[in-house]
Amino acid sequence: MKVPSSIVPYIQVAPLALILLVFFGIPLVTVVVVSFFDYVNFQTVPAFMLYNYEEVFTSGLTITLYLTMLKYSVIVWLITLFIGFNVAYFLVFHVQSLLWKIFLFLVCTVPFWTSNIIRMISWIPVLGRNGLVNQMLISLGLIDEPLDFLLFSDFSVIVAYVHLFTLFMVVTLFNSMARIDPAILEAAVDAGASRWQVITQIVIPLTKTGIALGSIFVVTLVMGDFFVVKIMSGGQSSSAVYAMWNEISMLQYPSAAASAVILLIVVVLMVVAILRVVDVRKELSG
Amino acid sequence: MKPHKNSKHASGLNRRKVLKGAAATAGLAVGSGAVTGFPMVWAQALKDITIHHVGAPYSAIIDIANQANKDLPFKIEMQALAHDALRNRLVTQPKTVDIADTEYFFLRQLIPRGDVLQPVDLDKFKYWDQVVPIFTKGEYPDGRKVSRQGVLPYEVQYLGGADAKSFHDGPTKWASGIPMIYNADTLGIRPDLVKREIHNWSELLNPEFKGKTAILDVPEIGIMDAAMAIESRGDLKYADKGNMTREEIDKTIAILIDAKKSGQFRAFWSTFDESVNLMASGEVVIQSMWSPAVAAVRSRGIPCYYAPLKEGYRAWASSMSLMKHLDGIRLEAAYDYLNWYHSGWEGAFIARQGYYSAVPETAKKFMSEDEWGYWYEGKPAKGDIIDPYGNVMEKAGAVRDGGTFWERMGNVACWNTVMDESRYMTRKWNEFVAA
Amino acid sequence: MAQYRKRSWTFYVLATFFILFVLFLYGPMLAIYILSFQGPTGGLTFPLNGVSLHWFGALFEQQRTGDFAGSFTRSILLAFLVMICTVTFSVMAGLAFRRRFFGSTAIFYMAVASLVMPGLFLSLGIGLIFRVIDVPTNWYVSALGAQLTWTLPFGLLIMFAVLSRFNRSYEEAARDLGATNRQTLQYIVLPILFPGLIAVALFGFTLSYDEFPRTLLTVGPGNTLPLEIYAMTTTVTSPALYALGTVTTVVSFAAIILSLGSIAIIQWRRGGRFRK
Secondary structure (H helix, E strand, O other): OOOOOOOHHHHHHHHHHHHHHHHHHHHHHHHHHHOOOEEEOOEEEOOOOOHHHHHHHHOHHHHHHHHHHHHHHHHHHHHHHHHHHHHHHHHHHHOOEHHHHHHHHHHHHHHHHOOHHHHHHOHHHHHOOOOHHHHHHHHOOOOOOOOHHHOOOHHHHHHHHHHHHHHHHHHHHHHHHHOOOHHHHHHHHHOOOOHHHHHHHHHHHHOHHHHHHHHHHHHHHHHOOOOHHHHHOOOOOOOHHHHHHHHHHOOOHHHHHHHHHHHHHHHHHHHHHHHHHOOHHHHHHO | OOHHHHHHHHHHHHHHHHHHHHHHOOOOOOOOOOOOOOOHHHHHHHHOOEEEEEEOOOOOOHHHHHHHHHHOOOEEEEEEOOHHHHHHHHHHOHHHOOEEEEEHHHHHHHHHHOOOEEOEEHHHOOOHHHOOHHHHOOEOOOOOEOOOOOOOHHHHOEEOOOOOOOEOOOOOOEEOOEEEEEEEEEEEEOHHHHOOOOOOHHHHHOHHHOOOEEEEOOHHHHHHHHHHHHHHHOOOOOOOOOOOOHHHHHHHHHHHHHHHHOOOEEEEEOOHHHHHHHHHOOOOOEEEEOHHHHHHHHOOOOOOEEEOOOOOEEEEEEEEEEEOOOOHHHHHHHHHHHHHHOOOHHHHHHHOOOOEEOOHHHHHHOOOHHHHHHHOOOOOOOOOEEOOOOOEEEOOOOOOOOOOHHHHHOOEEEEOOOOOOHHHHHHHHHHHHHO | OOOOOOOOHHHHHHHHHHHHHHHHHHHHHHHHHHHOOEOOOOOOOOOOOOEOOHHHHHHHOOOOOOOHHHHHHHHHHHHHHHHHHHHHHHHHHHHHOOOOOOOHHHHHHHHHHHHHOOHHHHHHHHHHHHHHOOOOOOHHHHHHHHHHHHHHHHHHHHHHHHHOOOOOHHHHHHHHOOOOHHHHHHHHHHHHHHHHHHHHHHHHHHHHHOOOHHHHOOOOOOOOHHHHHHHHHOOOOOOHHHHHHHHHHHHHHHHHHHHHHHHHHHHHHHHOOOEO
C-alpha cells in the first residue's frame, strides 16, 4: 500500500488545514466582513463603511493601548528568554537522566493546571500593601512604609506575565537544545573552547529555531492578552483585547471587529519580523 | 434545626403533591399553587422536557434548580454565565437557551431585534397582581413615581402585542419579562479605617481617601457610580445620568481621568472577589460594591458598612424572559417554571443573600418571622441570621444597613442602564481605563 | 558527555537558578494551598479563620460552589480530546512541513494567524456558524474545534523545534531497507521524537484545560471549569476554588511520581540502563 511520496505531505497536513479552515477561516471572514458594518440602535446592520476603522485610527486610545502592550511584550520577552534559556540549558545539559528531565519538566507544568484566574488572584495576598513581601521587608527593617508599586502596577503585570508565559519559552528551547548532539559540545571543549564560547558560538546558533518560536509564543500571548493586565494592574490599564471585550459585551460588534482586524495584522507583522530574523521553516527542511 | 428549613418543608411538600396531582388529572383546574394543567397526552411527555435557564451567577444558582426539579414534573437545567458572555450567547445562539435571565436594561437591546424573545402572556402568570408596583406601575405604594434615570424596569416592561418590537407605555397583557431579583447598590466602606460617617457619594472623589478608593470597571455601571459622585460634589448636573449626552460623557470622563492621574483610585475591580479582597485587605476603604460582597467582608470579622447615602441608591433588576423558539408543551412548561419561580421558595432563598423578590408576599411564607423582619423590615435580628447555606451571616441584634425594604428601594436615584450613546461611552470608558 | 559536565560550578549556579524559578512558580500557589484549609467561615484572603477540610468536602457537593463536578469532568474530557487531536494532527503536519509543497506557506501563515486571532471573535464566529447550520453548540464539537484553532498552531510550532535538524537519513535508510511508511514512522520517527511528543501533549492538555475566550461562546449548555470559575468570581465565591487548586496539584504530583516511578523501576529491573 505505497502512496506516491509527492502526495504524502498533503495527506499529513490535511487534518490540521481542514480544522483551521473551518474553525478559524470562517470566523476570520466573518470578522472582516462585520468590521465594515454599521451599528444602529444597538444592532449590527450590513453596510460598507470605513467609519469603524477611522474611529480606531483617530482615537488616542489605540496608540496608548498598543504602546503599553508593546512595552510589556518587549520586557516580558527579554525576561522569559533569559529565564527560559537557563532553565532549558540546565534541563538538557546538566540533568543526565531522561526520567529526571521529564520529572523536572513536569514540576514546571503542574502550576498551570490550576486555573489562571485563581493563580492571579493568589498574587494579591503576596504583593499587596499588607502582603507577604511588604511584611517581610518591613520586619527586616529594609523599608518603613509598605511599597505600593508591588501590586496594581506595571511591576505586578510583568511578574504575572513572566509567571504565566515562561513555560512557553522553556518548552521550545528545551526541544531545540535536545536536538544538539552532545558530541559537538564535547568536541568544542576538547578543542579548548571556553564555556562562554560554547554557548555563544554553538548552543545559541543551534537553538535559534527554539528562540524564535518561543519568542513568537510570548509575543503573541502578551499582545493577545485578555485579562492579565486587567487584574494585575487593578484595572488601571487595559489591553487591546479587553477594550474589545467591553465593546463586544455591549454587542457593539462592528467597532470591536475593526479593532480585531487591526490587532491581527499588527501581531502577524510582528511574527513575520521574527521569522525574517530566523526562518524556522528553512531550519526544518535543512 | 434552622427555622427556615421547617417552613420550607411544610409548604414545599404540599406543593409537590398538588403538582403531581395536576400532571395526572388532565386539564382539571386545581386550587392555588397548582399548574395550569396539562392535557393527558402531555403528562408523560412532560417528564422528558428540559428547560434550560441561563442567567447571571447570582441568580442562576444550582440550589434553585435542584429545588425546582423536586417540585416540578420536568427538568430544569441551569447555566451561570457572566453578563457579558450571557448577552452574546442570547443574541448569537438563541436556541441554546430557553429562559433568558438578564438585567432589565438589556431588554432595551433585545426586544427591538425581534428574533430573540417572545413576550410573556400575563394571563398565564399567576402572581402579576402581587408584583411590587415599581415594576408593574413604575410607582411606589404611596403613589410617588420611581426615578426614571437610567432604565427604569417599568419603561421596558410592557409590549403592545405578541409580536411587538417596541415597548408600550402603560400596562398591557404582554410583558417583556417577569421581574426576578433586584437590589439597591451603594458604596461600601470600612468604618474602622474611614473613622467618620459617610453620607454622600462625593466621598468617592474626596482627596482624603486618595489611593484608597475603587470603582467598578463595567463601563455602563461604573460611569453611573462616577456620575453619582460627580453630581454629589457639584461639578455637573445631569439631565439623566443613565442616558448621558456626548458632552456629558466627555466631561465625566475628563473628571475621572484627572482623578485617576492624581492617584485617587487604588483599583478598578470587575469581579466579586476583587472587590471583597480589596476591602478585606484594607487596600481600599471606600468603593462601589455589591451587597453580598459587603456581607462576605463582614463574615470574616472585618467591619464593613453598606452606607445609605443622601443622593440615594443605584438600583438594578433582573428579568426572566421567554426565548422566541419555545412553543407547544415546552412553552407551557416554561410558564409553569415562571409560576413556580415566583411561588416563594426562590424568593426566600435569595432574600438570605440580601436580594429582593419581585413577589415578596410569597417569599414571606418561606421565611421565618425573624428573617423577614431582618431582611425586609429593617428590624434587629432576634437570633443569628443564617445564609442560604447554613452559615451564620449576622449575629443576633444586627440591623440591615439602610433599613427597611422601602427605605432602600424607595430611595432609588438611578437604574442600571444602556445609553443611546452606548458605543461612544464604551470607547470613552476604555480611554479612561487605559489613560 | 559525562566529562564535559562533571558537576562544574555552572551546574550549581544553574541548579540554584532552576530552584529559584520553581519557587517563583509555586510561591503564590503556596497561598492557595494554605488558604484551602480555611475554616468553614473563612474567605479568600489571609488570615485563616480556623483550619478545616470543609472546602475539600464542598468540592464534591453540588452546592454553592457551582457545578464543580460537572464542569470539571467536561474540562478533563475535553482536554484529553484536544490533547489527542493536537498530538496526532500537529505531528503529521510537522512531518509534512519538512518539504516545501504547494500551499505550505499559506497553511503556515494560516496557523500563525490562528494563533494570533482574538479568541472572543473566534468564539462568536463559531457560534454563528453553528447557528446558521442549525446545530446546537456543545463542548465536544464546537468547543473542541475552537480550542484546536489555538492548540494546533502551538503543537505545529513546537514540532518545528522538535524536528529542526532532524536527520532524515534514518528514515531514508529504513525505506531503503524496504520498510513501509507506517513502519518507518512507528519504529524510526516516533521513538526519536518521543520527548517532543510529550511536550506537545502536555501543551495541548494544559492549554485546553485553562482555555477561556475561545470556549466562552462555543461551549453550549454545560460550562467548562474555567467558565464556571469565571462565572463564580462575579458572585459569592468560596475557598473551594482553592481546594480545587490544591487537589489538582496533589493529584498531578501523585500521577507523575507514580508513572515515572514505575517506569524507573521497570527500567532498573531491565538492567539499570535509564541513564542517557
